[in-house]
Amino acid sequence: MYKYDEYDQRIVDERVAQFADQTRRFLAGELSEDEFRPLRLQNGVYIQRHAPMLRIAVPYGNLNSKQLRMLGHIARRYDHGYAHVTTRHNIQFNWPKLEDVPEILGLLSSVQMHAIQTSGNCIRNVTSDPFAGVAADEIADPRPWCEILRQWSTFHPEFAFLPRKFKIAVNGAKQDRALVQAHDIGLDLVYNEAGELGFRVLVGGGLGRTPIIGAEISAFVPWQQILNYCSAILRVYNLHGRRDNAYKARIKILVKALGVEEFARQVEAEFVHLKDGPSTLTQAEIDRVAGRFDDPVLAPLPQDAGYRAHLAENKAFAAWARRNVRAHRVQGYASVVLSLKPYGVAPGDLTAEQFDAIADLADRHAFGEVRNTHEQNVLLASVREADLFEVWQQARELGLATPNIGLLTDIISCPGGDFCALANAKSIPIANAIQDRFTDLDYLYDLGELELNISGCMNACGHHHVGHIGILGVDKNGQEFYQVTIGGSQGNQAALGKVIGPSFAAAEMPDVITSLINNFIDNRHEDERFIDTVRRIGIDSFKTRVYAERAARLEARETANV
Amino acid sequence: MSDIIKNGLIQSDDWQVLRLAEGEAAADAALPAGRAIVPLAVWQARRDELLPKAEAGVLGVWLAGSEDPFALEADLPLLQLVAVDFPKFADGRGYSIATLLRTRLGYGGELRAIGDVLRDQFFFMLRCGFSVLQPREGKYTTAQLEAALASLKDFTTPYQGAVDRPEPLFRRQPRTPLQKDAA
Numbered sequence: 001m002y003k004y005d006e007y008d009q010r011i012v013d014e015r016v017a018q019f020a021d022q023t024r025r026f027l028a029g030e031l032s033e034d035e036f037r038p039l040r041l042q043n044g045v046y047i048q049r050h051a052p053m054l055r056i057a058v059p060y061g062n063l064n065s066k067q068l069r070m071l072g073h074i075a076r077r078y079d080h081g082y083a084h085v086t087t088r089h090n091i092q093f094n095w096p097k098l099e100d101v102p103e104i105l106g107l108l109s110s111v112q113m114h115a116i117q118t119s120g121n122c123i124r125n126v127t128s129d130p131f132a133g134v135a136a137d138e139i140a141d142p143r144p145w146c147e148i149l150r151q152w153s154t155f156h157p158e159f160a161f162l163p164r165k166f167k168i169a170v171n172g173a174k175q176d177r178a179l180v181q182a183h184d185i186g187l188d189l190v191y192n193e194a195g196e197l198g199f200r201v202l203v204g205g206g207l208g209r210t211p212i213i214g215a216e217i218s219a220f221v222p223w224q225q226i227l228n229y230c231s232a233i234l235r236v237y238n239l240h241g242r243r244d245n246a247y248k249a250r251i252k253i254l255v256k257a258l259g260v261e262e263f264a265r266q267v268e269a270e271f272v273h274l275k276d277g278p279s280t281l282t283q284a285e286i287d288r289v290a291g292r293f294d295d296p297v298l299a300p301l302p303q304d305a306g307y308r309a310h311l312a313e314n315k316a317f318a319a320w321a322r323r324n325v326r327a328h329r330v331q332g333y334a335s336v337v338l339s340l341k342p343y344g345v346a347p348g349d350l351t352a353e354q355f356d357a358i359a360d361l362a363d364r365h366a367f368g369e370v371r372n373t374h375e376q377n378v379l380l381a382s383v384r385e386a387d388l389f390e391v392w393q394q395a396r397e398l399g400l401a402t403p404n405i406g407l408l409t410d411i412i413s414c415p416g417g418d419f420c421a422l423a424n425a426k427s428i429p430i431a432n433a434i435q436d437r438f439t440d441l442d443y444l445y446d447l448g449e450l451e452l453n454i455s456g457c458m459n460a461c462g463h464h465h466v467g468h469i470g471i472l473g474v475d476k477n478g479q480e481f482y483q484v485t486i487g488g489s490q491g492n493q494a495a496l497g498k499v500i501g502p503s504f505a506a507a508e509m510p511d512v513i514t515s516l517i518n519n520f521i522d523n524r525h526e527d528e529r530f531i532d533t534v535r536r537i538g539i540d541s542f543k544t545r546v547y548a549e550r551a552a553r554l555e556a557r558e559t560a561n562v
Numbered sequence: 563m564s565d566i567i568k569n570g571l572i573q574s575d576d577w578q579v580l581r582l583a584e585g586e587a588a589a590d591a592a593l594p595a596g597r598a599i600v601p602l603a604v605w606q607a608r609r610d611e612l613l614p615k616a617e618a619g620v621l622g623v624w625l626a627g628s629e630d631p632f633a634l635e636a637d638l639p640l641l642q643l644v645a646v647d648f649p650k651f652a653d654g655r656g657y658s659i660a661t662l663l664r665t666r667l668g669y670g671g672e673l674r675a676i677g678d679v680l681r682d683q684f685f686f687m688l689r690c691g692f693s694v695l696q697p698r699e700g701k702y703t704t705a706q707l708e709a710a711l712a713s714l715k716d717f718t719t720p721y722q723g724a725v726d727r728p729e730p731l732f733r734r735q736p737r738t739p740l741q742k743d744a745a
Contacts, residue, residue, distance in 0.1 A: 003740050007719050007731060018716050022682060030706070031682075038652050039682055121652070151721040151731075157689035158661050158724065161654025227722075227730075238658045243627075273666060278729045279722065285732045292740045 001064045001369055002147050003292050004112045011154065012109045015116055019043045020102035027099065038161070042122055044115030045101055049421050054093045054101060055118040056108060060128040060146040060170075061089035061371040061379075065359035068370065070111045072355030078104055083355070084415055085340060085348040087463055088127050088167070089372040090118055094419050116154060121162045121249075123153035123234075127169045129177040130371040130379045133295060136329045140189040140197055142172035144290040145226070148281065152227050159234045163241035164249035166234070167206070179374060181205045181214045181494040182466060184251045185233060190220065198222045203233060203263070204255035207460035211496050212252045217264040223286070225271075227279045232270035236263070296367040296382060301332025304385035319441065320392050320403040328382060336366075336380040336391055337373070338400040339410065343435045345399075346428040347413040348376030357398045365391050374463075375412055375451075377405065408450045408517075409435045412463055416456030416473060417480065423456030425473025425480035430454055430509050437510040447517060450530045451490070466490045468531040469516060470497045471509070482509055486516065486542055487534045500543045504550075511553060512546055519545040565707055566674075567684070567695040570714060572707055575696070579624065579645070579676055580604065599624050599645050599676070602633060609637075616640050624676060627655035631662045638669045646692070648677035657690045664691035664725045681710035688714060691725030 004012075019039070026036040040046075044055040056071075063071075071091060075083050078100050084092040096104060108114055117124055126146045133141050149168060153159070159166075171178040172189040180186030186202035198220045205214025221229045237251045240258075255263045311318045326335040338358065340348050350358075358378060362370050365387045366380035373379055378400075383391055395401035404410045411434065414420065416427025431454055438444055453467030457474075464470030470485035481503040488497030504512050517530075519542050524533045534542065566575040578594040580601065588607040593600070598615075599622040605612060615621035622643030625631060634644065644663060646656040656675065663669040674694040675687045680701065687695055702710060723730040731737065 005737055007721075007735070007737065010719060011717060011721070014717050018713075021712075035651070035680060035682070121654075154721055155686075155717060156722050156724075157686040157720075158657045159654070160657065160683075160686045161652050235658050235661075239655055243653060243655075277723075278733060282732075288732070288737055288739055294740060 001062050001294055002059070002143070002289075003294055005292065008151075009109075009112070012112070012114045012116070015043075015114060015155075016102060016105045016109050019105060023098065023102050038120055040098075040101075041120035042117055042160075043101070043105065044118035045098065046119060047421065048094065049417075049419055051095045052098050052101070053419070054096045054104065054115060055086070056091045056093070056113060056115045057118045057125045058089045058091055058113075058372050059150050060126055060132070060143055061130050061373065062143070063370050063372065065362045065368045065370075067111045067113055068355045068359035068362070070107060070113070072352040072359070074104055074107060075352040075355065082349050082351045084346070085350065085372050085376045085378070087374045087376060087412060087414070087461055088125060089374060090125055091372070092415070094415070119165070121164050121166075122160055123156065123162075123166045123168065126150050126153070127167070127178060127183075127374065129171055129173055130373040131177060131326070131335060131381070132172060132371075133293075134328050134330075134333075134335055134381045135173050135177075136327055137174040138172055138329070139174065139191065140172045141290070142170040142178070142189060143293060144286060145172075145187070145189070145223075146170050147289050147292075148227070148285070149230070152230075152279070156234075158231075159238060162234070162238055163243050164246065164251075166237075166251065168230070176490075176492050176494070179463070179466070179490050179494070182207055182211075182463075182490070183214060185230060186214045187226070192220050196222060199226055199229075201229065201233075203267075204252040204260075206250055206252050207463055207465045208250070209247055209458045209460075210250070210252060211460065211465040212256070213494055213496065214252075215255065215260040217260065217267060224281050225275055227281060228274040228277060229267075229271055231274055231279065232267045235270050236266045240266075298330040298333055298382060300330055301384065301386075303332060307385040307388055310389045314389075316403075317389060317392055319445070320401055321388065323403040323407065323445075324401070324405045325388060330382075332385050333382050334385055334388060336383050336388070336395075337405045338370075338378040338380065338395055338398075339402040339404055340377050340400070341404055341410045341435070342399050342402045343409070343439065344432055346415070346418075347411050347431050350378075354398055354400065357394075358400070361391065361394055361398075375405075375410065377410070403441065404444065406449045406451070407444045408438050408447055408452055408513075409444060410451075411435065412451070412453040412467065414455050414461035416454070416462075420456060420461075422459055423473060424458075424475040425456050425482065426506070427454045427456040427462060427471075427473060430471060430473075430482065430506060433506075433510050434513050437514065447520070448529050452513070453488075463490075464488070465496045466494060467497060468529075468534070469513065474503055476503065480506055482506065484512060484516075484546075486539055487531065489531050498539050500539055501547060508550065508553075511549070515546040515549045516542055564696065564699060565702075565704070567697070567707075567711070567714070568693065570711065572704075572711070575694075577622065577643070577674075597621070599643060599674070602626070602629050605637070606633070613640065616642070619643075622672070622674070624674075625659055627653055627659070629659075631659050631667060634663075635667055638663075638667055638671075641669075641671060643672045643674060644669060645674040645676045645696075648675060648679055648683075651678040651680045651683055653678075657686060660687070660690040660692055661725055665728075681707075681713045684710065684713045685716040689720065689724040689726050 202214035455462035485497030
């Protein structure tokens with residue numbers, strides 16, 4: 001975890017005071033709703049269906065046990081006893097009162113947390129790889145760079161009111177786990193031929209209403225220049241991004257309108273003047289920031305015989321280890337994914353008691369640290385092999401050991417129409433209905449890795465475009481319907497899914513998924529994942545199967561009704 | 563007379579901002595008597611006529627958010643006042659325009675924020691190089707404007723470099739490394 005210094009703490013404290021005054025002025029009628037809106041949004045406060053929603057920043061997903069306990073406390077004291085992990089690492093409370101928000105932010109500040117720029121037309125929370133620092137395929141640890149970007153973007157005066165929201169992701173591994181191709185700026189840490197570290201820079205990616213895979217505008221920006229280069233991108237966007245239509249205001253629309261080459265040329269023309277300026281990073285600053293992460297120093301341990309014995313003896317434990325335990329770069333350690341996708345629960349939800357219990361688990365077995373993943377699960381990054389059996393037992397008692405990571409039931413879902421004022425349709429009941437259909441774990445293992453993502457509207461918080469199967473809630477004459485895409489994927493081969501055809505009623509969705517799965521089973525080659533089969537044979541046979549079986553179901557129902 | 567904020571204080575000010583009515587031609591617009599800030603289009607259309615006033619310090623030029631500050635490049639040494647208009651407070655183009663005027667175009671005269679200028683953006687405006695803030699006409703009572711001066715100092719030690727403090731925090735202040743427990 002990055003530990004604040006006095007300046008970090010002061011800025012957050014000053015923010016709490018500022019927002020307390022703004023809220024007071026709003027409640028006193030001195031600030032209009034229009035004037036207050038961008039201010040509250042930049043402090044994470046939305047007005048939701050039932051109550052304000054407060055989105056708390058979890059910078060690049062990192063949390064410590066003290067923070068978890070505070071989140072548990074806030075859930076109990078100010079909310080209905082639970083919170084939601086978002087697809088951008090953040091934590092959302094659904095029921096706080098507006099007048100309580102300054103007090104909540106004060107409590108967060110006491111544990112080095114905040115809600116700064118978690119919404120609004122500004123640079124949002126920087127996201128990254130949950131396995132940063134422990135992944136075996138890491139080129140360079142992205143966390144210090146994320147933190148440097150966090151500090152640079154916090155209250156950046158020139159970029160405080162952009163045309164639209166702006167998301168930056170940093171990946172430092174060979175396998176992208178940060179969805180860099182679906183961000184306004186995606187940064188890949190790379191070494192050039194001279195062995196120097198820098199960034200490959202992508203721009204204009206994003207999901208939402210107009211999904212686009214980001215385009216590379218520089219193959220290599222030296223690390224010293226990364227803030228200067230990002231400033232150049234932001235300046236071109238701030239001056240020329242559209243402000244007449246919120247739906248066309250993201251940087252991707254500007255990049256598309258200008259063309260990637262012209263956009264890159266304008267960035268380069270701006271960058272020439274910023275290069276080597278005062279914001280140029282120094283080795284001393286990188287070292288200082290990296291040094292403020294209090295990572296455990298891990299010495300390799302011999303492989304644990306007890307762990308292997310448990311694997312051999314206990315089938316349920318072995319199943320969990322296979323799905324929820326990941327290799328660690330240091331021998332004798334592993335990373336553990338706690339599943340927030342048990343059956344019948346809103347994907348990504350945690351109760352106050354679970355926050356406390358995860359904090360205890362982290363303190364005992366994971367050096368007091370956890371990470372939120374964009375798949376809406378929680379990661380214990382470094383656990384001794386010898387502790388895994390105990391961690392599993394405890395996680396099971398907490399309902400956090402469903403052995404389904406990466407499987408069909410590890411569904412990414414936005415809060416949807418149950419909570420969100422933007423949603424066209426509910427997401428959570430669809431996720432739960434699909435989970436109910438696929439309860440046989442052996443069957444799920446046999447299907448292999450399958451990412452199913454659900455969004456309740458085209459804003460795509462549930463990342464449906466990059467799901468192997470994507471489900472999008474749409475409004476059809478006031479009725480909730482669901483459009484299905486297949487073939488999307490995250491990672492190095494990021495791709496947007498293709499729509500299979502007309503949308504479906506909510507009650508049809510489990511059957512639709514069954515048809516897709518059965519077509520996969522009938523066509524797959526050995527060791528193929530669902531996505532591999534879709535890539536190989538295309539979407540047509542899936543489409544035909546889904547609609548033929550749907551027609552047969554409707555016919556059978558009519559016959560039964562005669 | 564309107565209230566402006568300059569050097570951290572509220573001051574009375576008699577500059578008048580000329581805004582063209584819909585369809586009004588720059589060439590025909592009547593200039594207000596006294597000190598005036600005119601749109602870029604008026605300046606460009608009537609430069610010869612207005613130049614002596616600018617040099618005498620009684621005429622300034624304002625830029626809209628959509629206007630390129632480089633259009634004024636050659637004239638900046640002659641101008642003692644340039645203003646940037648915020649059509650809506652949430653339209654942030656003016657921050658980049660101000661930054662470019664100060665950093666790239668080397669403009670050192672008065673830089674004034676006009677339009678929908680509200681206290682909750684004062685801090686950002688100062689950081690981007692505005693030297694005078696002219697709050698939206700009629701928005702604040704004198705007492706409210708007095709209270710609003712606090713917003714000029716919302717944050718004491720910002721992280722990033724900007725026009726007011728070009729160096730980022732890590733160059734301005736020694737920041738201490740983490741004291742780690744001996745393993």
